[in-house]
Amino acid sequence: MALAVTSSSTAISGSSFSRSGASSESKAVQICSIRLSDRTHLSQRRYSVKSITAESHSCSESWVPRASTLTAPEVEEKDGEVEDFEQLAKKLVDASPLEIMDKALEKFGDDIAIAFSGAEDVALIEYARLTGKPFRVFSLDTGRLNPETYRLFDAVEKQYGIRIEYMFPDAVEVQALVRNKGLFSFYEDGHQECCRVRKVRPLRRALKGLKAWITGQRKDQSPGTRSEIPIVQVDPVFEGLDGGVGSLVKWNPLANVEGADVWNFLRTMDVPVNALHAQGYVSIGCEPCTRPVLPGQHEREGRWWWEDAKAKECGLHKGNIKEEDGASEDSKPAAVQEIFESNNVVTLSKGGIENLMKLENRKEAWLVVLYAPWCPFCQAMEASYIELAEKLAGKGVKVAKFRADGDQKEFAKQELQLGSFPTILIFPKSAPRAIKYPSEHRDVDSLMTFVNLLR
Known part of the structure; x- marks a missing residue:
């Protein structure tokens, strides 16, 4: 995700330098950044050194570097002028990314940066x-x-003649997290804590x-969290240089652009x-939390694959996740079309799947998908699951679905091994317990192999 920022990694252009005479413990890495797209402008314009001052830190954060950047003269604002960014977003709705980028750089000059992941x-x-x-x-x-x-x-630095301004996590915080919970605690208790230490807090310092x-957010990146992002908005989560609510503006020049374009x-x-x-990687973040995706899978399915689809945000764009009337998305009635609709797919109620769990000797094996109809990853596997059901019809395997969101979610977590949507289980004819499908490969051939080996 960079200033004028984008998702998981963030960088600011500049060439590094250090103060002479500073001790090795207190020496701060400072980054100088020439904000020019070519060297010609450097000889034509005067630039002044401006310090990008981060928010005040505790002792544990005292090592964090400050960035200094060669800056263009600031954009002058008219006295008393208050920009209505909601109206500006409407005016730019049909604008090209180039027009939007030009407008953003023109309005904010040296006080805006691109987030680069x-x-x-x-x-x-x-x-x-x-x-x-x-x-x-x-x-x-x-x-x-x-x-x-x-x-x-x-x-990228060599191609564009820039120095990316890197922000790093606090060493003491990372040390405490790893010592207390290990290197891979996020697989057990969710990615939010690790992302908060390694990404969100460094980003907050940068944005101050x-x-x-x-x-680089786009509406088609994550249907559950990014479908309504505007081209420009007052940032709903982070504070900018002046501090307080509304002190930071967020530009999304690619909001209306499709990934293919x-x-x-x-x-x-x-x-x-x-x-x-x-x-096969589309959306790329940290190495332990990123996987390639298969054809037909959504690009965000490769991120934090062990968690619910609706939570595919690390915290950098937390404002995208909406909750209304105190209710989370999966606890509200879903105003979405039902999926896995086929004569070959049996719909199980809670009572039906409880009866299936009690049977120790079944006449047929059962393959069951635990799903939520709003989940884009469930939607992505719908065609392959229905095709599989057609192939297994009359061959000793029942194919079923159980809606496991809303009121059924806790039951599914405790009794059916639900970790994220979709979760696929097979109930073999002779085994008392269900066996969870362990792979992210949800194509027909992979699922068929799983069934044939365990039925």
Whole structure:
């Protein structure tokens, strides 16, 4: 996710330097950033050094670097002028990403930065370059990124002649988390705590030195959390340079652009991309929490795959997750179309699946998917599950579905091994307990192999 920021890693452009005479313990890494898309402008404009001051920290955070950046003259604002960003978003709804980027850089000058996470976010940097305006880039280095992501950072710096401004997690906080809970506690109790230490808090420090940031969010990235993101908005979660609610503006130039169009743009402009994309990775975050996806799976299914689909946010864009009237999304009546509708798929009630669990010698094996109809990952496997049901019809295996969200979720967690949606179980003819399908591969052939081996 960078200042003028984007998702999991964040970076600010600049060349590093250190103060002479500082002790090795207190020496702060400072990053100087030339916000120019080419060297020609450097000789034509005067720049002043401006300190990006992070929020005050406890003793444990005293080592965190401050970034200094060569900045263009600040954009002057008219006295008494208050921007209505909701109206601005409506005006820009049909604008191109290039127009939106140009507007953002024009309005905020040196007080805005691009958040760069190392995936398709390179498109943001390319659009910024095309405007001809100075720009800054920042990225969050969590310490657990893939080697391919670090290589992309280096390639991007060389391609654009910039220095990405990296923000790092607090060493003391990381040390405490790992010592107390181990390196992979997020597999057991969720990703939020680790993301808060390694991503959210470093991002908060970075944004306190800005008035606006730019992200690579798109509406089609995550139907559960990003379907309503505007082109520009007052950030609902983080504070900017002036402090307080409403002090930070968030720009999403790619909000209305589809992923396929972003990739067409990247190929056309021949810019560096993460080598992991060629291995099936689409949405790329930290190495332990990212997997490649299969054809037909949604891109966010490769992130935090062990958790519910609706929670596929690390905290950088927490404002996308909405709760109304104190109720969570899966506890409310779902205003979505039912899925897995087929004559070959049996719909089980809670009583029906409880009876199935009690049977020790079944006449037939049962394959059951625990699902939520609003879940994009359940929707993505609908066609393959129905096809599987057709192939198994009359062959000694019943195929069924059990809706496990809302009031049934706790029951499904305690009794049916539900970890995330979808969860697939097989009840063999002779085994008393259900066996959970362990793979993320939900194509027909993989599911058929699972059934044939255990029926």
